[in-house]
Amino acid sequence: MKILVPTKRVPDTDQKIVATVDGSNVAIDHIPFVINPFDAIALEEAVRISERLPEVEVVAIGIGPAEYEQQLRTALAMGATRAVCVQCTAALDPWNVARLLQAMVGRERPDLVLMGKQAVDDDANQTGQFLAALLDWPQATFASRIEVQGSEIRVDRETDFGIETLSMPLPAVVTTDLRLNEPRYASMAGIMKARKKPLDVIAAENLGVALETRVEVIRHHSSETQRRGERLRSVDELVERLIEAAGIGSLEIVMRVLVIAEYDGTNLRQASLSALAFACDVARATGGDASWLVLGHRTESVVNEAAGYAPVLSVDSPALEHHLAEPFSRAISRVVLDGNFELVAAASSTFSKDVVPRAAALLGGAMASDVVRHEWADGRLLFDCPRYAGAVTATIALHGTPQVITVRASAYPAAEPADSSSAIERVELEADIFARRATYEGLQSKPSARPDVTEARVVVSGGRAFKCAEDFERHVGGLADALSGAAGSSRALVDAGIAPNELQVGQTGKIIAPEVYIALGISGAVQHLAGMKNSRTIVAINSDPDAPIFDVSDYGLVGDVYEVVPQLIEKLQRHAASAAR
């Protein structure tokens, strides 16, 4: 068996990442380069498979300038059998990386391509799905467990609805999520052996791929690097800031925009309405139109609900009962091409992140992920996409049509229903559109209602202020639940036996960077800060006005957590209830 592991070289995003003064790039002086952490997870998994099964060859691939060889040596030391450096000095977008990888797959003929779900520099989450589409291989994205059984692979993947299990024949493309494993540090034997392992160099030109730009970066700009340091006076003020931070909240061209509808059972998901709002804005600015595409099986109620907002194209087939990337992406691309849509929009979700990039590849590879803002400049539509986990935002233009984007739902308000219901058109597609090799095996709800600290958007952590496990659960757990977040802890509480070991955030625990980090009764020792200071927004509640945690906080409230937190939970629950109507 041969496993190909593409490994991207990225700046270590645990360092401070800022845009250069001219905005052309990010400043990388003093910043070490590492293997993209998600690719390191893929490599680790490949190496573990090779340690479990006989005769498994793990080939690490790097694409870029000659310096990439250093990361490939690291990959060899971690256990790759051999490495290939595809030398290329041009800036590469996901489309071109996928095409170069496609050529490498042609040369290497692997049984499995294992790669990170995204790179932590551009955060695109496209390349694996592009590659699967270009190869016409089955795919499984966001893998949290992988099992190779003969010529089949079974993958657990993390979705918004739970852990989905797929099985598919090899060859296949699998992209890896955080929870799959913890990558190793190389052993002495690994480092010694790596020196003798083959590292081949191929010039990209020799792969016969003519590069074609799909993503043009217009400029980068840094997000606010200074913490706001705002001291709040009341719980109400804090509720306002939290709701904001947690996101509970004429031109020459004519653009026809297609919005991929997502639904939860029988109801449209709120996030899709944000994608529609974006689509309607673009359509209005260009004198074009926006329509829904509802894909699935027995979707009548969703179709009817969607028609209350905009015209609907509906593809209904038993083959679409489960969200399998192959038929969904083919159906999307066929509807887009037949309907002459110039722009496809979807909300950023585990469903669209799996399916939409694959559709984008079938449509030519012009894709922007996680758009937070758009603007028109010289007749071109530009998109702002967060990179480096939001430390830098890139303004990009896409080359070629149709263009495909996912929008970050919290960045756009939900669309309002129209006065009257719109037309519903049923689209019939030929049978080969629905062909699929992956088999849906089932869905299990997530083992714990609360996400893990390493993957949650919101993390609520408790410190020394909490005196017993019941208090910790009631306050830290309660606030985490109110914000659909994870519970975390300082080392002191773990030592005191008040919080479980695995919740520890800090230097010797987990190092995390959620969108919102809420420190309850945590003083803010540097050892704790080392584990959370890259968080997007930091909120602190502490009774000591001099606690160092306030120095790194965006919002601080001086108060006793035992008094403040119950009020906070109640007010947030009331807000959620009113938002849900």
Added chain:
Amino acid sequence: MAESITADVIIIGGGVAGLSTAMQLAGRGARVIVLERERIGNGSTGRAAGLLGQLRGNAEHTRMLIDGMEIVRRLEQQADVSIFVQTGSLRVAETTERAGEIAALVEMGKSIDFDIDHLPINEVSRLLPYMRTDDLLDACYCPTDGHIQPAELVSAYLKVGKQLGVEYLTNTPVSEILLNGSRVRGVKALGREYHAPVVVNAGGPWSYLNAELVDSVLPTAAIGHYYLTTRPDPARPVDRMSPAIRDRHLRLYTRPESGGLIVGIYDPEPELHDMRRLPVDFDMSRMKAARDSIQVARLLEAASTRFPWIDERTPMSITTGIMTFTPDARPFCGKMPDIDGLYHCSGFSGHGIVQSPTIGLIMSQLILDGQSAYDCESIEADRYFDMPGYVNRVEIEDKCASMAGNYYGTIERPTLPRKRFSIR
């Protein structure tokens, strides 16, 4: 020009050395300002494991550490925080030389009534079920040892220091030490002058650069250091009160941490850091080990020899930071003949956390009284002053790195106290 600020003592560096010295000085009524280049306690202090082994090869150092515990106990009451974790400590020997080392240590400890004794190997196995013991020849156990939690120690120094009126300025790198002839008159930081007749250089790995500001030579070097922390594993619990272990043959030390185990190494070929090349806002907590770091590989190899369940597949985090080593692994505390009013307090060679309580007291005595109640001969700042072979950076780094590389490697020969003293 910005107005100047005056104090009795200015301390450069907000690590444990500077914080402890500031607290002791303020306790005696001095007006003290601490200038920290980045964040309080975020240099070597923030990376330290904090192991306390009170019995040293040198009797005066043993006394300093034992007295330091008294200061820590007082701090725990003053700041209402638990700093010291008394896990006990264990030294193990797998060679006859190491067994001899242990025998000498036990003899020396007993001579000063220190609680130490040999521990039979089967007892060791019972105490530490997660450690390999079949290759051990001897072990000794000190029940009163343990570790000082660096985060809690820093917060206590800060809390008490603030109560005593110490002023702490963070993100304030000192760019100049101001002189009047060969006398210190203050420092300059961020364009602002701070005037004081006494300046303390407690800059840790940066301290040699601070000395260079006044063309003085402080023979310290910045040495990279690594430890791993295994993720808590319900299948192999590490009790938080398990004793710390020192295995000098493998160059390892360990202690429990949040359900996992910290294992650190004094690497035989340590990395040297050139502090001048680091950015001005360098944040040591962002240092990261490469996945194919040779130091980490050696650490893993040694760790799996003593703990066979640890290997490269074990889920773990790696902590790396910079230590300040000296040519004899002993700190520099006090003045040098060249600059009047400039005191050094640096070079703790991996023992800053546990030495800091007493060192702060000693520094305050040296500064305010001109002498200390302790015999400071072995830690005097001028012991290499103008000494051939200890002048240029290359020589100094060579000697410090060699000391760091042989640390734990050499066989210790404890010296019995010159004058007999009892710890009770």
